[in-house]
Amino acid sequence: MALLEVRDLTVTFDTPDGVVHAVNGLSFDLEPGQTLGIVGESGSGKTQTALAMMGLLAENGRASGSVRFRGQELLGLSTSEQTRIRGSKISMIFQDPVSALNPYMSIGEQLIEVLTHHRNLKRGPARARAIEMLRQVRISDPERRMRQYPHQLSGGMCQRIMIAMGLLCQPDLLIADEPTTALDVTVQSQINLLMGELSEKSSTAIVLITHDLGVVAGLCDKVLVMYAGEVMEMADVEPLFADPAHPYSQGLLESVPRLDREDSGILRAIPGNPPDLVSLPTGCPFRARCDYAFDACTEHPKLEPFDDDRWKRCFLESRPMPKSSEENA
Amino acid sequence: MLNYSLKRLASAVPTLLILITVAFFLIRIAPGGPFDSEKALPPEIEANLEAKYQLDDPLVVQYVRYLGDILMFDFGPSFHYRDWTVNELIAQGAPVSFTLGAIALVLAMLFGTTIGVWAALKQNTVADYATMSIAMIGISVPNFVMAPLLVLAFAIGLGWLPAGGWDGSVSRMVLPSIALALPMIAYIARITRGSMIEVLHSDFIRTARAKGLPEREVLVRHALKPALLPVISYLGPAAAAILTGSVVIERIFTIPGIGSHFVQGALNRDYTLVMGVVIFYGVLIIVLNYLVDLVYAWLDPRIRYDN
Numbered sequence: 001m002a003l004l005e006v007r008d009l010t011v012t013f014d015t016p017d018g019v020v021h022a023v024n025g026l027s028f029d030l031e032p033g034q035t036l037g038i039v040g041e042s043g044s045g046k047t048q049t050a051l052a053m054m055g056l057l058a059e060n061g062r063a064s065g066s067v068r069f070r071g072q073e074l075l076g077l078s079t080s081e082q083t084r085i086r087g088s089k090i091s092m093i094f095q096d097p098v099s100a101l102n103p104y105m106s107i108g109e110q111l112i113e114v115l116t117h118h119r120n121l122k123r124g125p126a127r128a129r130a131i132e133m134l135r136q137v138r139i140s141d142p143e144r145r146m147r148q149y150p151h152q153l154s155g156g157m158c159q160r161i162m163i164a165m166g167l168l169c170q171p172d173l174l175i176a177d178e179p180t181t182a183l184d185v186t187v188q189s190q191i192n193l194l195m196g197e198l199s200e201k202s203s204t205a206i207v208l209i210t211h212d213l214g215v216v217a218g219l220c221d222k223v224l225v226m227y228a229g230e231v232m233e234m235a236d237v238e239p240l241f242a243d244p245a246h247p248y249s250q251g252l253l254e255s256v257p258r259l260d261r262e263d264s265g266i267l268r269a270i271p272g273n274p275p276d277l278v279s280l281p282t283g284c285p286f287r288a289r290c291d292y293a294f295d296a297c298t299e300h301p302k303l304e305p306f307d308d309d310r311w312k313r314c315f316l317e318s319r320p321m322p323k324s325s326e327e328n329a
Numbered sequence: 330m331l332n333y334s335l336k337r338l339a340s341a342v343p344t345l346l347i348l349i350t351v352a353f354f355l356i357r358i359a360p361g362g363p364f365d366s367e368k369a370l371p372p373e374i375e376a377n378l379e380a381k382y383q384l385d386d387p388l389v390v391q392y393v394r395y396l397g398d399i400l401m402f403d404f405g406p407s408f409h410y411r412d413w414t415v416n417e418l419i420a421q422g423a424p425v426s427f428t429l430g431a432i433a434l435v436l437a438m439l440f441g442t443t444i445g446v447w448a449a450l451k452q453n454t455v456a457d458y459a460t461m462s463i464a465m466i467g468i469s470v471p472n473f474v475m476a477p478l479l480v481l482a483f484a485i486g487l488g489w490l491p492a493g494g495w496d497g498s499v500s501r502m503v504l505p506s507i508a509l510a511l512p513m514i515a516y517i518a519r520i521t522r523g524s525m526i527e528v529l530h531s532d533f534i535r536t537a538r539a540k541g542l543p544e545r546e547v548l549v550r551h552a553l554k555p556a557l558l559p560v561i562s563y564l565g566p567a568a569a570a571i572l573t574g575s576v577v578i579e580r581i582f583t584i585p586g587i588g589s590h591f592v593q594g595a596l597n598r599d600y601t602l603v604m605g606v607v608i609f610y611g612v613l614i615i616v617l618n619y620l621v622d623l624v625y626a627w628l629d630p631r632i633r634y635d636n
Contacts, residue, residue, distance in 0.1 A: 082541075102533040102536070104629065162536075
C-alpha cells in the first residue's frame with residue numbers, strides 16, 4: 001500500500017477578489033521511504049498542496065478530494081486527530097527557518113515540547129533525545145545550542161534545527177517546503193546533503209517542494225511538475241530530466257544555468273506569467289506560454305500515462321524539440 | 330543586561346533635571362503669587378512673607394537653592410497649608426493615590442488582555458466587532474464624563490455604591506477605580522487583539538501547529554507572550570495616564586490623594602506643593618518606564634542577549 005495517496009486534491013481560497021483556485025485536482029502516490037520532488041513556479045500550488053495535507057490551510061482555504069495516509073483519510077479529520085498525526089507521523093519544515101522558530105523560546109524548549117507532547121517523555125529523556133537528534137543533523141556543541149535562542153543562530157543552523165525537530169518522532173513523512181530558498185548557496189548545498197543523507201539512513205519518505213531542479217535531480221526518486229495547481233508531468237527523475245515530455249517541464253529544465261553544455265550561451269526563460277488563479281483559462285492552462293500550442297489545446301488535456309509509469313498532461317504526440325540547440329548554434 | 334540597565338538609569342537624571350527646571354520656571358511665570366487674595370496685602374507684610382519663604386532672592390538663586398533642597402529630599406513648606414510641609418502632604422496622599430492607581434492598573438491589565446485575546450480568537454465575528462466597538466467608545470469617552478455617569482447610575486440611580494469619599498473600604502474604591510480603569514481596559518483590549526491576531530498569523534505559530542500541539546497549547550505556550558509584549562510596553566504610558574486620570578478622578582470622587590493636591594496647589598500658586606507633586610509624578614513615571622523596559626528585556630531574549 002502506498003504511504004500517501006492523493007486523489008483529486010482541490011484547494012480553493014475565498015478572497016474579496018473571488019475564489020482562488022490554488023490546487024486543481026491533484027493526484028499522486030508516494031511509497032514509503034520514497035522522495036518526491038514537487039517543482040513549479042511560484043503560485044503553482046506547491047505549498048498549498050503541502051499545507052492542505054497537513055490541515056494547515058489559512059482560514060479562508062478549503063480542501064476537497066482525498067488525501068490518504070497509510071489508508072487513513074486526512075481531509076476532514078477532527079482537530080485533535082490532526083494534532084496526533086502532525087509532528088509525529090507527518091512533519092513539515094518551512095522556507096524561512098529563522099522566522100519558523102519561536103523567537104521567545106529557547107531551542108531546547110521548542111525541541112523538547114514535541115517529545116513531551118507526542119511521546120509522553122519526561123523532560124530528562126526528552127532532552128537527551130533532542131541533543132542526540134541535534135548531533136545527527138551535525139549541530140556542533142548541542143548542549144549549548146539547547147539553551148540558545150533562534151536569533152543567536154545562523155539561518156543554516158536554524159534549518160538544521162527545524163529538520164531535527166521534524167525528525168524527532170521518526171515520522172513516516174517529512175514535507176520540506178523550499179527548505180533552502182532562504183539560505184546562502186553554500187549553506188543550501190549543506191542542507192541538501194544533510195537531507196539526502198537522512199533520507200537514505202531513515203525510512204522517512206520526503207516530499208520536497210522546490211523550484212530548484214538541481215536539488216530535485218540530486219535528492220529525489222520521483223518528480224511532479226506543477227503548473228496552475230495541476231500536474232503537468234510526473235515521472236521518475238532520470239527519464240524526466242533526460243527527456244522531458246511536457247513543454248513546461250522542458251522550459252523549466254532549459255531555464256537552469258548549466259556548465260556542462262557547450263551551447264550554454266543564452267539562458268532561456270519561459271515567456272509570460274502563470275495564469276490568474278481566480279479566472280483560470282479554459283483549455284490547457286499553459287497554452288498561452290507554450291511554443292507548441294495548437295488547435296487541440298483549447299480543450300483541457302487529461303493527465304495520461306505513457307511509456308513506463310510516466311504521466312503527462314499534453315496533446316503533443318511527439319516530444320517537444322529542444323529549442324536552445326537550434327537557435328544558439 | 331546590567332550595562333543596559335545602568336545606562337537607562339543614568340539617562341533618567343537629565344530627564345528629571347529638565348522636568349524640574351521647566352516646571353520651576355513655568356509656575357513662577359504664571360501670573361499671581363501664593364499670598365495673593367481678594368484684598369491686597371500691605372506692602373510691608375507681603376515683603377515679610379516673601380522674606381520668610383525666601384521668595385525675595387533672585388529667581389536663579391531660588392532655583393539653585395531649591396535644587397540643593399531636593400537633593401536632601403526636602404520639598405519645603407507648603408505655602409497654602411501653613412502647618413504642613415510638602416513632604417508630609419505627599420506622604421499623606423501617596424498611599425491613597427497608589428491604592429487607587431494600582432487597582433485601576435490591575436483591572437485594566439486583567440480585563441483588557443482577556444477581552445483582547447478573546448476578540449482576537451473570535452476575529453471578524455459579531456462578537457469581535459461588538460467588543461471592539463464598545464472598546465472604541467471606552468477610549469473616546471474621557472473619564473471626567475465617565476465618572477459622573479457612573480456616579481449617576483450606580484450611586485444616585487441604583488444606590489448600590491457611595492458617590493464619593495475615601496475611607497479605605499472596598500465599596501468606596503469600586504467606582505473611582507472603574508472610572509479610572511475603563512478607558513485603559515478598552516485601550517489594552519484593542520492593543521492585545523491587534524498583536525494577538527498578528528502573532529497568530531506568524532510563521533512560528535504555523536510551526537507550533539505543524540508540530541501537532543493542540544490549539545490551547547499553541548496559544549498559551551507560543552502566542553501569549555509575544556502578543557502581550559506591546560501591552561507591557563504600553564504600561565509606561567498607562568501609568569502616566571493613570572496619574573493624569575487620577576487628578577480628575579480624585580477631584581470628582583473627593584479622594585484625598587496627591588491628585589487633588591496637584592490641582593489645588595496649581596490654583597493656589599502653592600509653588601512648593603506643585604513642584605513637589607510634579608517631581609513625585611516625574612520620578613514615578615521614570616521608574617515605571619524603567620521597570621517596564623527591564624521586564625520587556627527579560628521577556629524578549631533578542632533584547633536580553635543584545636551584545
